[in-house]
Amino acid sequence: MVAVPVIRTRPRRGDERARSVATGGPGDPLVDRFGRVHRDLRISLTDRCSLRCTYCMPEQGNEWLARTSILTVDEIERVARVAAASGITTFRLTGGEPLLRPDIVEVVRRLSAIRTPGGAAIDLAMTTNGIRLAELLEPLRAAGLGRLNISIDTLDPVRFRELTRRDRLDEVLAGIAAAAASDLRPLKLNAVAMRGVNDDALIDLVDFALAHDAQLRFIEQMPLDAGHTWDRASMVTRSEILDALSTRWRLTPVPGRGGAPAEKWALDGGPATVGVIASVTAPFCGDCDRLRLTADGQLRNCLFSPGEYDLVPALRGADRTATDTSVDAVLRACIAGKLPGHAIDDPSFLQPTRGMNAIGG
Ligand code: SAM
Ligand code: SF4
Numbered sequence: 001m002v003a004v005p006v007i008r009t010r011p012r013r014g015d016e017r018a019r020s021v022a023t024g025g026p027g028d029p030l031v032d033r034f035g036r037v038h039r040d041l042r043i044s045l046t047d048r049c050s051l052r053c054t055y056c057m058p059e060q061g062n063e064w065l066a067r068t069s070i071l072t073v074d075e076i077e078r079v080a081r082v083a084a085a086s087g088i089t090t091f092r093l094t095g096g097e098p099l100l101r102p103d104i105v106e107v108v109r110r111l112s113a114i115r116t117p118g119g120a121a122i123d124l125a126m127t128t129n130g131i132r133l134a135e136l137l138e139p140l141r142a143a144g145l146g147r148l149n150i151s152i153d154t155l156d157p158v159r160f161r162e163l164t165r166r167d168r169l170d171e172v173l174a175g176i177a178a179a180a181a182s183d184l185r186p187l188k189l190n191a192v193a194m195r196g197v198n199d200d201a202l203i204d205l206v207d208f209a210l211a212h213d214a215q216l217r218f219i220e221q222m223p224l225d226a227g228h229t230w231d232r233a234s235m236v237t238r239s240e241i242l243d244a245l246s247t248r249w250r251l252t253p254v255p256g257r258g259g260a261p262a263e264k265w266a267l268d269g270g271p272a273t274v275g276v277i278a279s280v281t282a283p284f285c286g287d288c289d290r291l292r293l294t295a296d297g298q299l300r301n302c303l304f305s306p307g308e309y310d311l312v313p314a315l316r317g318a319d320r321t322a323t324d325t326s327v328d329a330v331l332r333a334c335i336a337g338k339l340p341g342h343a344i345d346d347p348s349f350l351q352p353t354r355g356m357n358a359i360g361g
Contacts, residue, residue, distance in 0.1 A: 044360025112144025130175030238278035285341035
């Protein structure tokens with residue numbers, strides 16, 4: 001018997017979940033009602049973090065996930081294997097801070113061994129704040145990690161301390177240096193553009209990335225902070241970012257974005273590029289191919305989705321409902337419930353109850 005997926009949801013105007021019907025079965029592509037084929041699974045390994053970025057987590061009062069609710073490496077591997085059988089080709093490890101997980105090398109080793117139905121290797125990436133990366137990079141590489149995105153919003157130690165509420169810029173820089181010295185490519189650096197924090201230093205961040213053979217990707221700040229301080233009127237927009245960069249480089253759009261969140265521009269004709277992820281002012285939901293697994297086993301079909309699809313019964317159920325087929329059924333229910341877009345601009349928009357650290361960026 002296949003377990004009936006449990007949906008935890010907060011209703012939202014225009015939410016058509018009630019009418020959604022899961023299609024297909026194990027091995028069929030994960031296609032939603034709008035024809036979007038899903039190929040990318042973001043796997044959050046923990047909600048804990050070594051930093052406290054203001055746009056992501058509160059300084060204090062975090063309600064951490066119970067340790068017993070965090071998926072084990074066996075459970076993560078199982079979800080990933082079932083997803084790969086139905087067309088997922090990229091796994092991105094995230095969090096919270098994935099490098100805080102004591103078994104991170106084993107997680108990478110297990111996931112990198114998964115193959116697509118055609119026998120191809122999986123694209124295995126990680127988003128990290130870089131702390132502990134200098135010591136872990138070589139074991140991660142040996143375990144099969146394919147590429148890295150490292151977050152760095154400012155190069156100024158004082159601003160870094162204010163933004164992250166931790167005095168650990170040197171450790172982040174050491175992690176970036178280790179990644180630059182390795183053969184993991186493409187290497188990407190992520191920076192959330194923020195007024196009064198780094199909007200006067202966007203060019204410096206690109207120069208820093210270029211000096212490390214990395215691509216800088218600016219991210220528009222999204223309403224995902226636990227403190228609910230996000231303000232559309234004062235956020236730094238894609239067009240402001242491009243205006244700032246245009247004072248230094250000639251920017252030429254790079255075609256062929258596909259489902260990627262970042263729009264790319266060549267700098268002075270290339271080959272160097274810069275990217276902008278403009279989720280707020282230029283949403284790319286129409287091409288979204290991503291699914292998210294939280295550290296406590298909830299599937300989300302969008303960063304902003306009001307509902308979650310509970311995989312725990314399919315993973316930990318004591319009876320015969322806990323099978324790969326039941327995992328697949330939850331994946332399909334999640335895909336079937338996906339809305340056309342995130343509707344940040346809709347008056348009925350509700351910020352997710354989980355902060356970004358507990359969803360997985
Ligand atoms: N701790 C890791 C890190 O910081 O790279 C991985 C998790 S973090 C949630 C993933 C990405 O989400 C980071 O690049 C971070 O800057 C971004 N992020 C977090 N909160 C955000 C927000 N409110 N708006 C835009 N990006 C955000
Ligand atoms: Fe931690 Fe990443 Fe969130 Fe910063 S953005 S608090 S590093 S999870």
